[in-house]
Amino acid sequence: MRQQIEGSQAVARTVAACRPQVICAYPISPQTHIVETLSRLVQSGALTGCEYLNVDSEFAAMSAAIGASAAGARTYTATASQGLLYMVEAVYNASGLGLPIVMTVANRAIGAPINIWNDHSDAMSQRDSGWIQLYAEDNQHAADLHVQAYRLAEEVSLPVMVCMDGFILTHAVEEVEVPDAEQVDAFLPPYDPRQVLDPDEPVSIGAMVGPEAFLEVRYLAHLRQMQALATIPRIAADFAAVTGRHRDGLVSRYRMEDADLVVVALGSVLGTLKDTVDSLRDEGLPVGVLGITSFRPFPLAAVGEALAHTSRVLVLEKSLAVGIGGAVSSNVRTALAARPVPTTTVIAGLGGRPILRSSLDTVIRGTLAGEVPDLFFLDLKTDLVEREVARMRAARRSGPAAENILRDVAGVGDPHAVGRPR
């Protein structure tokens, strides 16, 4: 049934329809609504055959998920931001052990400075963790990706992160057709683990592997992700057959016909980008949008093919790879290795800075005109940066940068400047 519903609620109800047997979670905003709702569904008896474990940290959440999944249970957890970082050691273990856990990451910045708002820094920090990463464009997509994530995880025996923009999607109330149990049952077979901890047939999982075989085990992890490149589109097509909702599993193309410039992005900003591109197209500007749904495995061939005829690429990133620019851009450039074209990295939306249509419009026009540098920070307040740089030049003890800049923003003045009142 189509309903007007908060993104977190839609995801919680969708996860419940997937009949998880163990949910272990530690609440962290902005995914709190998801696990709160799931805990209520378990408690009320609406979600049966499921044990809800309220654990004492994210590290415990992933550790419990590993145990549950290894024992053959369909397992779910969710986290964000520092919570994801806190569980990282176990995150790598889950993928290394080939356990098909599904985890929602309600994308958020990571500190310092402390920031509770949306960007992709958290999930991007785990791009090489061995987990599959799927990015949702809207809440319908987020709900649908969770169902597909279970099918994918269990088919290839790898864990899957479904990444959805924190607050922007999790807290947005919009139209979603929440997949019901009947649809999910028609699409998602019961979990048949490749390996299982069973007291009747004891095996050990997680052995010490030395130099003689470590490379081979890691190679197999890569091989399974490469296999997933074929599995993901097939699963998306199967899902469309059951629900009538089709989206390409790896990448999504929008107004790419004869595009001289293609904007590449992940997640909810794709919606704003599409509106921006529509108005630019109305003016006759040849611009298109390429959304990447599967960031891991990275669809090198699909991205290369989609960008085969464009003469310029703009990669819009909600995460800053400090010291180089953007992680997505590096991957896109690899996809373009056979036919390099000028590629601009635009860092935007960090720590919840709104990505405005007007700013996108300006940077796209500028890129078409060749006026935007290879690495550009959208809506960077250069005056604030310059003032802090000047302070750092003027005095060794210039103080903490974040607090200095906050004072400038508030217009309170500079407490370190000589002669000014404190």
Place this chain on the structure above:
Amino acid sequence: MFQARIHGRGGQGVVTAAELLSVAAFRSGHHAQAFPSFGSERTGAPVVAYCRISDAPIRTREPVVAPDALIVQDVTLLRQVDVTSGLRSGGYLLINTARDPVDLALPLPAEVLLATVPATELAVTHIGRPVPNVALLGGFAALTGLIGLEALAAAIADRFPPQLAAGNEAAARAAFAAVEDPEVRHATAD
């Protein structure tokens, strides 16, 4: 696309108001999107939430910067926050106050249809609590004609337990009736 921005304070149900507005619009056959401005979940702190209503699917995620309509749940915000920022000429402004709209002497663009309604008092009367959000939505329905009172009543019934829903619906109907009165409306000059 019609874009509304709701200003209030933490505890006044700003986020709920945007959500209810989107549900009422959805029930009236429109596409709708509601979302809060995040991070200020403190009682009494200024809070903003947004609602877009359209006959086409809504894709944009930017905050509402050029609203067609504004709801101000707390009149004291007029002195603290630039609430009318971006309001288009010909737009709507609904303020929770018993005062006459002209007395507020707000600098506004041309042809803005302005109305006031004592929503807090109506809430106290009908719900027993000074939470003005739902009453203001009744006033919003009357001012803009964008959503029907019955769709709003249905959204309220979805959201609240029966007794609270009944009180909120009564407050919304009272505010609707009040704002329907041309005396409380004031259009700025063009």
